[in-house]
Amino acid sequence: MACYAGGSATYNRQFRLISVFVFWFALPVFSAAELQTLGEAEMSEIDGAGIGLVFDNFTFSHGTDRPDADGNQSRIFRISGIKSTDGQEVDITVNHLYIAGANTNYGENLTPVNLGRLVNPWRIDVVDGNDIGIANKAVLEFAGPSKIAPTEGFDCMGGSAAAGSGSCSSRPATDSWIGERADIGMQMNVAVGDDRSANLNIHAKSAVIDGSYLRLWGDDQRQQMAGQFKLNFYSPELSINACTQDGATCGSRITMSDFALELAIGNSLQPVYFDVDGNGNFILEVDAIRAPGAGQIAANGLRAGSNAQTWDFYEDYYSNPELRSNLSIGNFSVGDKDFGTARVQGMLIQHLRIQTKDLAP
C-alpha cells in the first residue's frame, strides 16, 4: 500500500489516505489524554440519575406440565443439583410459578398488574455512601419502591385504598385500577431420590415489598464485597398447603393473615460479607461490630460519666429500628382453627456465618 512511485496526483491520493488513517489512529490517543481515573472519594461524590423501572400490565407464568403418552413434557421448570444429607439427589419440580394481578384465586385466574409506580419506581442506582452511612464509598443499589410518609401512603396490608392510610407507596387494586401489588405463588413438589412428596403450594395475596433494597460496595480493609440487604414483605394473606400429586385432594391450608416481614441482614455498621473459600464453599458472614475506639461507658450505664462518643455509638446501634428485623402475623390459622397473633420484634443480628458444604462423596 505504501508505494510512492508515480506522479504527484498519486502522491496526493496516498497522502490523503495516510492522513485519514493517521487521524483515525490518533483519535483514541487524544481521547485517552482527556481521561483520568477517579479515586474512591471522588467516585463517592458522584450521584448521577439512576435507572427507574416500572412493569406495566405485567404477568409472568411458567411451570411444568404432566408428561404426555410418549413421556414428553411441553413445559419444564426444575431446580436440581441439591443433595440430601445421605447423598441422594433432591429435585424440586416447579409445577407453577406466577406473578400476576390481585384476585388470581391462588393462581387460577391470571390478570395483569403494575410493579412500581412512575413517581416511585424500582431503581438501579449508584448512590453516595455518605448519604446512607457508608463513609466515602460509591454504593450500587437495587431498590424496590421506597416507603413514603404515612400521610400520603397506603396501608401495606391493603386494608384501605385511600391515601394517608399507611406508609407503602404501591397501591392496592380497586375497581378502577389494577394496582401495584402482585399475587405471587408457587406450586412445587420435592423428590428425594425416588421418593416424591405431595405438591406444596405457597401463595401470597396482594404482596408488596416497598422499602426493600440490596446495596453492594467494596470493603477496603477486607478487600471484599460487602452489602446491606433489607427485605420488607407485606401480604394480607400468605398461605401454604399440600395437595396430592394429581391435585385432587388437599390438606388443611395454613393461613397467615396480615403477614409482615421486615428482614435486615447487614447494616452500615455491620455489613454482610460474601466470600468463597479455597474449597469452593460459599460463605455469607455478618461480622461482629467493630469497637468504636477507646472510650469507657460508666458503671451505671448513663451518658453522664461515659465517653460521649462511645455512648452515642452504642445508643444508636441498639436503638436504631432500621437495623432490626421484625416478623408479625395478624392471625395464624390451620384449617378452621385459629392460633391468634404471632410477633417477633426487634431482632438484631450481631453475628452470622453461613457456609455451604458439599455433600457429594
Added chain:
Amino acid sequence: MNLSRVYLNPAVLAAMLSLASYPVHAEMAPLGDEALANVSGQGGIYLSGDISINDVGGPIENSYFGRCDESDKKCGARFAYRLREDGGWLVLDEIKGLFAFEGLTLRVRKIDSGFEGDGELFDRDVIELGLPDTVRFTDVQFKLAASSTARPTDPGFMQTDIFAVQMQGDVIMQGNLLVFPDGNP
C-alpha cells in the same frame, strides 16, 4: 462474506471517505436543547427471533470444555465473579439454551396520563420495552456454584454446585417494561 477476498484500491477508498464526509459536515448544525425537546420520534422497533447460548457448545475445546454431543465434556458458558481479593469465585456455570420470541417491541413513549393519576404527575418520555407475550425456552439451563478458581482447568480447581435450574417450553411474559432516568443528578 470473507473479507479477505474484497480488494479496494486505497486511493478510491480515500477519495470515497474524504468526499463522503465533507458535504455531510456542511449540512449539520447543532440543535439547541429547546429545539431538541420538540423533536418527537415516530414508530419503534419490532423484534422477533431467537437467542442461542452455547446450544451446541462454546468456542473452547480442551480437556474440560467441548461440544454438547461429547458426553464427557461440559459445553455451557461459564461466568465467574470474584468476591474477595485472593478469594474464591461465585460462578454461573453451564449456561446454555435457546430463547425464541416474537414481537419484542422497543419504542419511546410519552406518558402524560393514565396510571391512576401518576401519568399526569410524571409527564415525561420513557423507553418502553414491550414484552413478547410468550417466550419459548428450549433446554435453557444454568447452575449457580462457588469455585476455588476462575477456570475449571486451573490447578487446585474445586467447585461446589449450589443449585441448577432447567427451563423448557412457553413462558408467559406479558406487559411492558418502562425504563427512564430517576433520581436527582
